[in-house]
Amino acid sequence: MDKNSDLQRQRPFAGTLARLKSAGLRPTRQRLALGKLLFDAGDRHVTAEQLHGEADAQGIKVSLATVYNTLNQFSTSGLLREVVVAPGRSYFDTNVDDHHHFFYEDDATLQDIPGDQIALAALPDAPADAEVARVDVIVRLRRTDENRS
Amino acid sequence: MDKNSDLQRQRPFAGTLARLKSAGLRPTRQRLALGKLLFDAGDRHVTAEQLHGEADAQGIKVSLATVYNTLNQFSTSGLLREVVVAPGRSYFDTNVDDHHHFFYEDDATLQDIPGDQIALAALPDAPADAEVARVDVIVRLRRTDENRS
DNA sequence: TTTCTGTTTGGAATTGTTCTAAACTATTGA
DNA sequence: TCAATAGTTTAGAACAATTCCAAACAGAAA
Ligand SMILES: [Mn+2]
Ligand SMILES: [Mn+2]
Ligand SMILES: [Zn+2]
Ligand SMILES: [Zn+2]
Numbered sequence: 001m002d003k004n005s006d007l008q009r010q011r012p013f014a015g016t017l018a019r020l021k022s023a024g025l026r027p028t029r030q031r032l033a034l035g036k037l038l039f040d041a042g043d044r045h046v047t048a049e050q051l052h053g054e055a056d057a058q059g060i061k062v063s064l065a066t067v068y069n070t071l072n073q074f075s076t077s078g079l080l081r082e083v084v085v086a087p088g089r090s091y092f093d094t095n096v097d098d099h100h101h102f103f104y105e106d107d108a109t110l111q112d113i114p115g116d117q118i119a120l121a122a123l124p125d126a127p128a129d130a131e132v133a134r135v136d137v138i139v140r141l142r143r144t145d146e147n148r149s
Numbered sequence: 150m151d152k153n154s155d156l157q158r159q160r161p162f163a164g165t166l167a168r169l170k171s172a173g174l175r176p177t178r179q180r181l182a183l184g185k186l187l188f189d190a191g192d193r194h195v196t197a198e199q200l201h202g203e204a205d206a207q208g209i210k211v212s213l214a215t216v217y218n219t220l221n222q223f224s225t226s227g228l229l230r231e232v233v234v235a236p237g238r239s240y241f242d243t244n245v246d247d248h249h250h251f252f253y254e255d256d257a258t259l260q261d262i263p264g265d266q267i268a269l270a271a272l273p274d275a276p277a278d279a280e281v282a283r284v285d286v287i288v289r290l291r292r293t294d295e296n297r298s
Numbered sequence: 299t300t301t302c303t304g305t306t307t308g309g310a311a312t313t314g315t316t317c318t319a320a321a322c323t324a325t326t327g328a
Numbered sequence: 329t330c331a332a333t334a335g336t337t338t339a340g341a342a343c344a345a346t347t348c349c350a351a352a353c354a355g356a357a358a
Contacts, residue, residue, distance in 0.1 A: 026324055028336065048315080063338045068315065087231070087239045088314065088345075102275070105282060119270040123288070124262055126251070130290035133254060137286050139272070141279035175355060177305065197346080212307050217346065237314075237345065 015039055023077035033060045034070050038080070043095040045083065045110035051092075083110065085138055100137035113139065164188055172226035182209045183219050187229070192244040194232065194259035200241075232259065234287055249286035262288065 013027075016035030020027045037054050038044060046054075052067045071092050074080040083091045085103045091110055098115040118137055126132050162176075165184030169176045186203050187193060195203075201216045220241050223229040232240045234252045240259055247264040267286055275281050 026335065028324075030337070065316080065339080066337055069337080072316095082236070084233060084236050087233050088237065090236045090314085102279075104279065111276075113273055117271065117273040120286070121268040121270040122266065124266045126288070126290055127260075130251075130253065130292050133289040133291045135286065135288050137269070137284065139275070139284050140282040141275055142282045143279050175304065177355075179306070198344095214308080214347080215306055218306080239345085 012036065019079050023074070023079055025073060025077065030060075030062045030066050031070055033058075034062065034067065035074075035079075038074075038092075038094050043093075043112055045091045045093050047089055047091055083136070085110065100139070102139050102141055104141050104143065106143045113137070161185065168228050172223070172228055174222060174226065179209075179211045179215050180219055182207075183211065183216065184223075184228075187223075187241075187243050192242075192261055194240045194242050196238055196240055232285070234259065249288070251288050251290055253290050253292065255292045262286070 013032045013036060016032050016039055017027055019035060019039065020031060025031060033055060034051060037051060037058075038046070048064065048067050048071055051071070052062065052064050055062045055067070071080065071090075075082050075092065078096060080092045080094060081096050083093050083101060085091060085101070086108055089108075093110070095112055100113040100115070100118050102111040102113055103109070104111070120135065120137070123132075123135070162181045162185060165181050165188055166176055168184060168188065169180060174180060182204060183200065186200060186207075187195070197213065197216050197220055200220070201211065201213050204211050204216070220229065220239075224231050224241065227245060229241045229243060230245050232242050232250060234240060234250065235257055238257075242259070244261055249262040249264070249267050251260040251262055252258070253260070269284065269286070272284070
């Protein structure tokens with residue numbers, strides 16, 4: 001019997017509720033549902049379309065516009081972080097800790113590289129007129145022949 | 150008197166011509182003109198719209214579709230490399246050597262970091278089913294208050 | 299030259315995302 | 329408990345970047 005999942009069964013939106021409160025966002029039906037999809041399943045990297053599809057599959061009625069609104073609000077609140085890896089589509093990452101990414105080009109999929117498993121030696125000085133906002137490392141992967149179906 | 154620029158004055162498309170040949174692309178009027186804009190001015194990072202604008206400014210008649218075609222063909226031929234830094238637009242880089250980038254978020258501008266000025270310590274093993282195609286490091290910069298106009 | 303095939307082009311189409319303005323709903327505080 | 333208020337959702341239009349299309353065009357080869 002897992003205490004954590006037991007808690008979730010009783011108060012299924014507790015986690016998201018706390019997050020919304022800390023971000024100063026009203027706990028609406030839509031945000032609670034999307035937050036649950038996003039945060040109750042461990043680390044995730046999703047696109048707006050994907051999340052909208054998942055909500056739909058679970059019978060949750062949310063417009064695509066709201067999915068975009070929510071993902072953007074969550075991102076600017078620090079609940080999510082946006083990762084840019086491919087032209088023309090945005091990924092949203094539920095892991096907001098310092099970390100980097102593997103990107104499987106074949107299926108356009110992201111995977112975390114723990115922050116301590118990669119280190120930058122000799123990061124050059126930022127130009128004098130600017131400061132470093134973030135450093136993104138993307139390791140682009142191609143499936144090897146032997147594993148291609 | 151600079152020998153290199155002297156040569157360019159006599160055979161203004163020589164460089165691009167050689168590149169096109171090596172890529173197996175016909176030296177059309179459009180490709181020669183775009184190649185000249187791209188390669189005769191040192192390292193550059195341009196978007197399709199930008200390049201199209203430059204061509205236009207010089208009186209070169211090229212359709213935007215051709216600019217896209219050309220940039221994509223140059224990229225798959227290895228004459229250019231595509232850099233993804235911001236959602237919704239692609240940058241094309243005339244520097245195809247191993248190197249990384251500063252990205253000024255304020256004006257959406259790229260700047261090279263020489264390959265030897267940044268090093269990855271402890272790059273994690275690629276998953277067994279894949280091989281590393283490329284590693285991109287993007288150092289995102291924000292202009293400091295003192296320098297903001 | 300003629301033929302052949304690769305290239306260019308304008309315009310339509312597609313895709314991902316944002317905008318708009320009207321309908322709705324959570325919150326507040328009488 | 330109920331307005332009044334301000335934040336939220338939504339359908340659909342609008343947008344921006346990019347690709348697609350099919351017809352005209354232009355290098356290359358014969
Ligand atoms: Mn955004
Ligand atoms: Mn491309
Ligand atoms: Zn991640
Ligand atoms: Zn570069």
